[in-house]
Amino acid sequence: xxxxxxxxxxxxxxxxxxxxxxxxxxxxxxxxxxxxxxxxxxxxxxxxxxxxxxxxxxxxxxxxxxxxxxxxxxxxxxxxxxxxxxxxxxxxxxxxxxxxxxxxxxxxxxxxxxxxxxxxxxxxxxxxxxxxxxxxxxxxxxxxxxxxxxxxxxxxxxxxxxxxxxxxxxxxxxxxxxxxxxxxxxxxxxxxxxxxxxxxxxxxxxxxxxxxxxxxxxxxxxxxxxxxxxxxxxxxxxxxxxxxxxxxxxxxxxxxxxxxxxxxxxxxxxxxxxxxxxxxxxxxxxxxxxxxxxxxxxxxxxxxxxxxxxxxxxxxxxxxxxxxxxxxxxxxxxxxxxxxxxxxxxxxxxxxxxxxxxxxxxxxxxxxxxxxxxxxxxxxxxxxxxxxxxxxxxxxxxxxxxxxxxxxxxxxxxxxxxxxxxxxxxxxxxxxxxxxxxxxxxxxxxxxxxxxxxxxxxxx
Amino acid sequence: xxxxxxxxxxxxxxxxxxxxxxxxxxxxxxxxxxxxxxxxxxxxxxxxxxxxxxxxxxxxxxxxxxxxxxxxxxxxxxxxxxxxxxxxxxxxxxxxxxxxxxxxxxxxxxxxxxxxxxxxxxxxxxxxxxxxxxxxxxxxxxxxxxxxxxxxxxxxxxxxxxxxxxxxxxxxxxxxxxxxxxxxxxxxxxxxxxxxxxxxxxxxxxxxxxxxxxxxxxxxxxxxxxxxxxxxxxxxxxxxxxx
Numbered sequence: 280x281x282x283x284x285x286x287x288x289x290x291x292x293x294x295x296x297x298x299x300x301x302x303x304x305x306x307x308x309x310x311x312x313x314x315x316x317x318x319x320x321x322x323x324x325x326x327x328x329x330x331x332x333x334x335x336x337x338x339x340x341x342x343x344x345x346x347x348x349x350x351x352x353x354x355x356x357x358x359x360x361x362x363x364x365x366x367x368x369x370x371x372x373x374x375x376x377x378x379x380x381x382x383x384x385x386x387x388x389x390x391x392x393x394x395x396x397x398x399x400x401x402x403x404x405x406x407x408x409x410x411x412x413x414x415x416x417x418x419x420x421x422x423x424x425x426x427x428x429x430x431x432x433x434x435x436x437x438x439x440x441x442x443x444x445x446x447x448x449x450x451x452x453x454x455x456x457x458x459x460x461x462x463x464x465x466x467x468x469x470x471x472x473x474x475x476x477x478x479x480x481x482x483x484x485x486x487x488x489x490x491x492x493x494x495x496x497x498x499x500x501x502x503x504x505x506x507x508x509x510x511x512x513x514x515x516x517x518x519x520x521x522x523x524x525x526x527x528x529x530x531x532x533x534x535x536x537x538x539x540x541x542x543x544x545x546x547x548x549x550x551x552x553x554x555x556x557x558x559x560x561x562x563x564x565x566x567x568x569x570x571x572x573x574x575x576x577x578x579x580x581x582x583x584x585x586x587x588x589x590x591x592x593x594x595x596x597x598x599x600x601x602x603x604x605x606x607x608x609x610x611x612x613x614x615x616x617x618x619x620x621x622x623x624x625x626x627x628x629x630x631x632x633x634x635x636x637x638x639x640x641x642x643x644x645x646x647x648x649x650x651x652x653x654x655x656x657x658x659x660x661x662x663x664x665x666x667x668x669x670x671x672x673x674x675x676x677x678x679x680x681x682x683x684x685x686x687x688x689x690x691x692x693x694x695x696x697x698x699x700x701x702x703x704x705x706x707x708x709x710x711x712x713x714x715x716x717x718x719x720x721x722x723x724x725x726x727x728x729x730x731x732x733x734x735x736x737x738x739x
Numbered sequence: 740x741x742x743x744x745x746x747x748x749x750x751x752x753x754x755x756x757x758x759x760x761x762x763x764x765x766x767x768x769x770x771x772x773x774x775x776x777x778x779x780x781x782x783x784x785x786x787x788x789x790x791x792x793x794x795x796x797x798x799x800x801x802x803x804x805x806x807x808x809x810x811x812x813x814x815x816x817x818x819x820x821x822x823x824x825x826x827x828x829x830x831x832x833x834x835x836x837x838x839x840x841x842x843x844x845x846x847x848x849x850x851x852x853x854x855x856x857x858x859x860x861x862x863x864x865x866x867x868x869x870x871x872x873x874x875x876x877x878x879x880x881x882x883x884x885x886x887x888x889x890x891x892x893x894x895x896x897x898x899x900x901x902x903x904x905x906x907x908x909x910x911x912x913x914x915x916x917x918x919x920x921x922x923x924x925x926x927x928x929x930x931x932x933x934x935x936x937x938x939x940x941x942x943x944x945x946x947x948x949x950x951x952x953x954x955x956x957x958x959x960x961x962x963x964x965x966x967x968x969x970x971x972x973x974x975x976x977x978x979x980x981x982x
Contacts, residue, residue, distance in 0.1 A: 287924050597910045597928040598921070635921060637914025637928070638787060639877040660789030678785050682793035685748070685779040686800040695752060717919040721926035722957025725753050732746050732755035736762065736774050 281620075283631045286606035299434045300603050307428075307594050310537025311645075318533065328530045329648045331523050332515075332585035336575060342484040342517045343566065349487025353549030355562035362569050363393035369565060370395065370476070370509055371402045377507060379404060379473030383465075385491070385498035386410040387478025388426060388588055389511045389567055392610045392623070395476070406476075407468045409497035411461055418445040424604030424612065426590035427535050432603050465497065475501035475559065479512035480587070481527060482564075485520050489564070491545040492532065499545050508559035510547070514571045515584040527587070530647035535589040570623045579658050583618050585648040592642035592652065598635055607632070614642035618655045626663045633659035695731055703727045740858070742770045743808035745822075745847075747815045747949075748780040754949045760976035761814045761850055768858050770812075777804045782829070783821040788916045795829045802826075802839045810857075811847040814972050816879020816947045819849035824882055849879060851947050851971055855888035861895065865977040868898030871969075872941035874932065874955070875908045876948035889947055889971050896974070902939040909935075913954035929958045936966055947971050 290296060315321050335342055347357040360366035374382065382399060384390065384406055396406045396417075408417040412429035416422065418441045423429030430438065435452050442448040448460045469475075477498055481490040489510055491498045502508045518527060532541050551558030574580055593599045593613030604612035609620040609629060617636055621629040633656045642652040664675065684691050705712065706727060711719045718724060742765060746758040762772050781801055786794035801822070805811055813819050823844045830836035854860040873893060879885050886908075894901050912918070912928025919925075932955060936944050944966055946952050952968040959966055973979045 284921065287921060291923055291927050597912060597931075598924055601924055601927045601931075633789075634917070635924075637877070637910050637912055637917045637925065639910035639914070640881040641877075641908075641910065644881055657787065657789070660787075661791050662789075664789040675790070678788070678790045678793045682785065682796045685782075685797045688777040688779065691779050714919050717922045718957070720922050721961060722929075722954065723960035725953050725956060727753065728755055730755065732751040732758040733774070733776055735755050735759060 280627065281608045281629050281631065283602075283606055283608070283635050286608065287602050290602040290606045295434060295437070296432055296603055297601075299432055299437075300600055302434075303428065303431050304594050304600055307537060311534060311591060311594065312537075314533040314537040314539060317539065318529070324526050324530050325647055325649055327526050328587075329585060331518060331527065332648055333582070335518055336515065336581065336584055339514065339517070339575065342519055343514060345484040346482055346487060346517050347566075349484070350549060350562075350564050353487050353562075354552070355487075355549040355564055358563060358565045360393075360565055360567045360569070363567070366393045366511065366565050366567050366569070367395055367398035370511075371398055371404065373507070373509070373563065374399070374404050374474055375402065377473060379507070381405045381407060381468065381472045382474045382476055383407050383409050383468050383472035383501050383505060384413070385475070385477045385493065385501040386413055386429070387476065387511055388423075388610065389478055389513050390476060391423060392513075393511070393567060393569065395511070407465070407472065409465050409469070409495075409501055410493075411458065411495060411497075414461055414465065415441055418442070421605065422610065425593055426588050426611070426613075426615075428590070432605065469500045469504045472505045474507040474509060475503075475505040476509045476511065477502050479510050479516050479564075480531065481524060482512060482517045483519075483521050483524065484517050487548060488521065489545075489547040490524060490528070491547065492528070492541050492543070493545070494536070494538075494542040496543055499543055502545065502547060503557045503559065506559055507561045507563070508547075508550070509563045509565060511565045511567060513567050513569070515575075515586075531587045531589050534587075534591040534645070534647040574622050580618075580622060580655060582650050583615075583622060583655060585650050586615050586619070587647060588615075589647055591645045591647065595641045595645045597637065597639060597641070602635075607635070614652045614656075615650070618652055618659060621659055621663070626659065630663055633657075633663055692731075692733065699727060699729075699731075703729075740770050740810065741773065742810045742812045742853075743773045743775060743805060745778060745781070745805065745811050745813040745818065746774065747813060747818050749949055749953070750814060751779075753953070754970070756979070757814055757949055757970040757972055760970070760979055761812075761972035763978055764854070764863075764972055764975045765812065767863075768854060768860055770858075773808075775804050775808075781818045781821045781826070783818060783825075784915055786821065786825060786829070791829060798826050798829050798840070799836065802836060802843060805843055806839055808843075809846070811843065812850055812853045813847065814850040814947070814970060815949065816849050816876045816883055816885065817950060819847055819852075820878040820882035822847045849883055849885060849947065851879075851889040851892060852883065852885050854975075855891060861891065863892065863895055863975050864897060865975055866897040867974060868900070869943060870900040870902055870939070870941045871943045871945055871974070872902050872904045872936055872939045873907060874904070874911060874936075874944055874946040874951060876946050876951045877910050879947050880908055885947075889945075892971065892975060893945060902941050904935040904939045904941075906931075906935055911951045911955055913951050915950070918954060925954070926958060929954055930962075933958055933962065933964060933966075937964065941966065943967050943969050943974070945969050945971055945974050 782797035
């Protein structure tokens with residue numbers, strides 16, 4: 280069971296982390312606002328993007344079938360994985376069959392979700408992350424702390440220390456030199472790796488095209504240099520038509536990094552064909568369910584699957600801004616992680632995720648497909664309570680008592696009158712009964728007035 | 740104009756001055772204010788904490804109290820958003836309660852919105868010669884889309900020195916039961932807000948939700964920061980008692 284509340288104090292006390300978060304998120308938010316401000320019909324584009332996702336998910340079987348057909352026509356193979364285990368087993372066995380010892384990977388959240396690196400390592404296969412941020416967190420031995428910027432929790436100095444300690448590079452905070460060294464380390468691996476693994480931003484059903492958005496060129500190398508390319512994607516990444524990309528790419532990229540367009544957008548259509556210079560000899564597309572069809576079947580939660588994984592909700596979330604990604608102890612963090620994690624795992628496994636929010640609504644406002652994150656948080660909170668354990672029985676009892684008071688005006692007034700004076704005395708003595716004592720850890724309580732509004736109206 | 744005041748449970752029990760100020764401002768604007776003593780809460784605390792059944796019970800009571808009211812005004816963006824956007828959804832589609840909740844939702848106004856959009860009040864000649872900053876409370880801003888009305892009223896005061904704070908639209912960190920469930924995170928987010936308030940040099944922070952202000956006041960006092968909280972109703976009230 281994940282207990283976020285046990286991790287918050289450490290994150291808040293980590294001054295370096297606080298500085299890194301404020302610095303990185305501040306920049307990204309500004310860039311995003313500028314990029315979105317440039318687009319006149321932003322709200323219309325958001326609505327369109329949302330409609331594309333709604334339309335596709337309502338006919339997911341059809342579009343996935345179409346996608347499978349097109350990919351196969353182009354000489355690729357399609358693998359349907361019910362869960363993380365099936366997906367990992369296929370990839371590990373494929374690597375084993377082909378004698379692959381080393382795999383070069385570009386960023387994939389689906390890969391993180393199914394813990395692909397661990398599965399490969401257990402089979403004695405070395406996964407090498409080629410995205411700079413992913414490369415750094417792999418060196419550090421921790422999972423990514425942000426959907427788009429995996430090493431967001433690290434400062435330049437942290438990165439320098441990692442490169443020094445793990446790769447033997449001389450200690451320097453010169454970003455150019457760190458990047459150059461990472462590139463030098465990675466170039467070799469691209470050429471030597473027996474397999475490249477990538478994620479997928481969009482998979483176009485009508486053309487069988489996989490779209491991979493990136494800024495470093497590492498994804499392009501990962502999918503074209505090694506002889507085998509394996510793409511992993513969640514079922515929900517399919518879109519009907521090529522022309523839908525015009526809108527989806529626009530809202531994704533501007534929301535994610537604040538760029539008007541990313542440095543690279545790769546369009547991949549199966550393995551290398553005769554006469555082509557680049558591209559893999561073999562191509563596999565792994566379609567991962569891992570709980571998605573269950574989410575799809577639930578009308579109250581379904582739109583969680585609209586997510587484009589842009590990370591904007593993380594950037595704008597006051598909670599994420601203060602505790603960072605690792606405090607969530609889950610692959611997906613911040614607002615989208617707060618709703619997705621309990622659905623992918625279970626509410627028993629992630630009972631605190633839906634509560635790690637002030638319900639401020641900034642996430643929904645910034646979301647390029649307008650996912651109603653606050654509403655879904657509330658839905659999940661309600662369901663979490665239905666499965667509550669003995670520990671929260673008291674809380675449930677308190678709420679029943681509360682609703683009794685609130686629906687019986689005389690009882691409400693009498694209780695208020697009865698408790699008011701003793702509470703004033705207690706607080707005057709500096710004693711705060713629970714649960715008020717959780718409030719007073721860092722805040723003063725307001726003074727309790729001698730009489731409520733109701734006994735002072737009409738005004739004097 | 741006859742209005743029924745939903746004063747909110749928090750104002751009733753802990754901040755009666757806010758309610759009294761709201762009444763005086765509404766009366767000065769020409770309203771006849773009615774207060775139904777059977778009222779308690781809109782149900783939001785339970786609704787936001789994962790107890791929709793308890794919220795529904797309280798909401799039913801709310802329907803009974805306010806069903807006949809011609810127009811409901813409440814000095815809270817959060818409670819107004821609860822009534823306008825979430826109350827109907829607590830009841831089964833096509834049920835009698837759903838219809839009553841929808842009718843109530845359509846005649847409920849948040850205090851600043853009511854003054855500016857419904858009554859057309861654009862300025863008040865209350866005097867307030869002090870530096871003031873304004874915090875956009877989340878539900879007022881994002882669920883009701885109100886950000887201009889309170890600012891217009893604040894700017895209209897005589898002698899006012901209005902100063903926008905950085906990131907005024909960022910959450911204060913209160914979040915209802917979030918403030919005790921994740922008390923450390925709640926306070927940390929609140930301290931960011933305190934910093935933004937301090938940077939303006941304002942002597943008062945104004946908002947349309949006393950819940951946010953209660954949280955900020957708690958932090959301000961604990962940190963011994965010399966900035967005072969004022970609900971918009973208190974700011975507009977020329978007979979306010981200095982808090």
